[in-house]
Amino acid sequence: MKSLLVLALAAGVGAEFRRFDGPINAASNYIHYSEGYVVTPGFVDISNLVFETADDGASGGKLFPGKKSGGWDDDGEGGGFEGDDMVGDDGGNRHLDGEVSGSTYVDIVLIHEPPSCANTRLGCDWTELGVGANDGVGNLRWCCSDDAASLGLCSGGPKQEGRLIVDSDKFSGQHVPLGVPPSGHWKRSVKSGMLELKDKADAGTGKYTLVIANCNDIMGRNLTVSGEYIWKSAHGYLPGNLFGEMYFFLALTIFYAVLLVWYGLKMSMYRDELIPIQKWMAATIGIGLLEVFFKCGDLWVWNVDGDRFWFSLYMGVIVGVCKRAISRCLIVMLCLGWGVTCDTLGDKMNKVILLGIAYAGTSAARDVMTVLAITENEVLSVETETEIIDIVTLLTFVTAFIDVTFYLWIFNALNGTMQYLEEMNQSRKLKRYLRLRLILLLSVLFAIVWTVFGVVDSYNDQRMINEEENGWVLSAVWEVNYLAVLVCLACLWAPEAGAKEYAYVMELATVGNDLEFDTTLVDSPSDSDDEGEEGYSSAKQGFSDHPDDGEGLEVDRGVNA
Numbered sequence: 001m002k003s004l005l006v007l008a009l010a011a012g013v014g015a016e017f018r019r020f021d022g023p024i025n026a027a028s029n030y031i032h033y034s035e036g037y038v039v040t041p042g043f044v045d046i047s048n049l050v051f052e053t054a055d056d057g058a059s060g061g062k063l064f065p066g067k068k069s070g071g072w073d074d075d076g077e078g079g080g081f082e083g084d085d086m087v088g089d090d091g092g093n094r095h096l097d098g099e100v101s102g103s104t105y106v107d108i109v110l111i112h113e114p115p116s117c118a119n120t121r122l123g124c125d126w127t128e129l130g131v132g133a134n135d136g137v138g139n140l141r142w143c144c145s146d147d148a149a150s151l152g153l154c155s156g157g158p159k160q161e162g163r164l165i166v167d168s169d170k171f172s173g174q175h176v177p178l179g180v181p182p183s184g185h186w187k188r189s190v191k192s193g194m195l196e197l198k199d200k201a202d203a204g205t206g207k208y209t210l211v212i213a214n215c216n217d218i219m220g221r222n223l224t225v226s227g228e229y230i231w232k233s234a235h236g237y238l239p240g241n242l243f244g245e246m247y248f249f250l251a252l253t254i255f256y257a258v259l260l261v262w263y264g265l266k267m268s269m270y271r272d273e274l275i276p277i278q279k280w281m282a283a284t285i286g287i288g289l290l291e292v293f294f295k296c297g298d299l300w301v302w303n304v305d306g307d308r309f310w311f312s313l314y315m316g317v318i319v320g321v322c323k324r325a326i327s328r329c330l331i332v333m334l335c336l337g338w339g340v341t342c343d344t345l346g347d348k349m350n351k352v353i354l355l356g357i358a359y360a361g362t363s364a365a366r367d368v369m370t371v372l373a374i375t376e377n378e379v380l381s382v383e384t385e386t387e388i389i390d391i392v393t394l395l396t397f398v399t400a401f402i403d404v405t406f407y408l409w410i411f412n413a414l415n416g417t418m419q420y421l422e423e424m425n426q427s428r429k430l431k432r433y434l435r436l437r438l439i440l441l442l443s444v445l446f447a448i449v450w451t452v453f454g455v456v457d458s459y460n461d462q463r464m465i466n467e468e469e470n471g472w473v474l475s476a477v478w479e480v481n482y483l484a485v486l487v488c489l490a491c492l493w494a495p496e497a498g499a500k501e502y503a504y505v506m507e508l509a510t511v512g513n514d515l516e517f518d519t520t521l522v523d524s525p526s527d528s529d530d531e532g533e534e535g536y537s538s539a540k541q542g543f544s545d546h547p548d549d550g551e552g553l554e555v556d557r558g559v560n561a
Helices: 146-150 240-269 276-305 310-335 347-375 382-423 427-459 473-492 499-504
Strands: 005-008 017-019 022-024 030-038 042-045 050-053 104-113 174-180 187-189 194-197 206-213 223-226 228-232 516-519 554-558
Touching: 030 042, 030 228, 030 240, 050 174, 240 276, 240 473, 276 310, 276 473, 310 347, 310 382, 310 427, 310 473, 347 382, 382 427, 427 473
Parallel strands: 005 030, 516 554
Antiparallel strands: 017 228, 022 223, 030 206, 042 194, 042 228, 050 187, 050 223, 104 174, 104 206
16 A cells, blocks of 8 residues: 655644745645644634745656646636635635646645544544545545545546545535646745634634645646744634643742742741741742743743743743752652751752752753754754654653652651651651651652543543643643642741741650650760750750759760751
């Protein structure tokens, strides 16, 4: 069976002002297409696409069986089959654009993919929508070539030969044929390029596909195409399926701002009681605010102007990476007991920071290269794009390995800290860490459930989440999960009166007149019993003095954590 290729238009899918610069060679075994989600009423405007011949014209060649030389129908009746007229545009039929004697044709069609099939794992069968044809036994053809004619797939007769197969009985989209003269240099844009999309019951808001085909591989001419084409929805240039995401990030921006103001006010009220971990918490909230602010700004500018605001786009990516890296470091520090069982992490702090930097570096490289491959694919060669994808795959594995290291360290450190608090009878602090463990376990459980749901849903014939319309929800849920954990941690480690004493002073248990314990709270006190020595006198630590009968409080040792 002849190989059939469907090539995506070399357009930056990152903007609804999309650009197409590349060849459209005369070939019957592949077509070019571009997809978009439009909220109607809207339009697709291809008027600025400029088609130009890449040769001086054909000097003859093989003809279709039974066709006379120069026998292209040039009587102005649409070039050969009913589908040549503009179907479904509610504005009357549209004549062939640029038709002259002996012309071959570039067919441009815009089809609406119904949600009933667009939201399935396999997607819509375009032959059921009137574009292309198959014989039911695996032979699929987009163009009416001699091969397709021999298979009986061309129902339009001789006039359809060398054209895109459009079944007028099924096709309900819009069709613009562009006539190309048989010789001489030729260059022109599409005069009837404004394809309006109205809010209809059967073809309203949803996924649309723009198809361009230069099917006549015998008499046709190789072309180049350059210029921009526009997809616009009722609300603006932002893709219709991302409009909800813009409002989502706007809501997150407001929420982060409120959270940061609340935490900042608490820090201001209890500035004398602050511990270092609370400053890390405030920094994490602030970076989270910057991330969602830049992402919301990027989508807003995109919607208004039609182009990405590259500063906001890449700043959102970089700041998001920093947020994730700092968050992982923060949780490791909390689980190691910083600010609760010890006032310093010693050499462990350097290890935490180094692991965080490694995560930030690999994750940033992966995310930036992914964005680059998507938004700059009109200037990247296929080889370069393949190399970028290979590098992204490698960086994904490295990032996953660092992530696993973080998770193992978090739960190992958490178990060690909880065991220490239990042995030291520190019930209040143990209660806080039990809550921390519950928060982390619920977050991990939710992540596992959502991941399994996503995998199962991707294999369903009919997906539960319409990715064409609400695909942004799949990533938004992870943002909500992260934010829930951050809010819980901010509440657990909120600045409050006595927070410093609570963090660095041991909780005393009533066990009679004889109490002996070890502590890792502070550095080892000196041998001097001078009460004026800072930080270690029993009075300053809040311990009550007992008669000097040998049965009082004894602190065996202090250990650097």
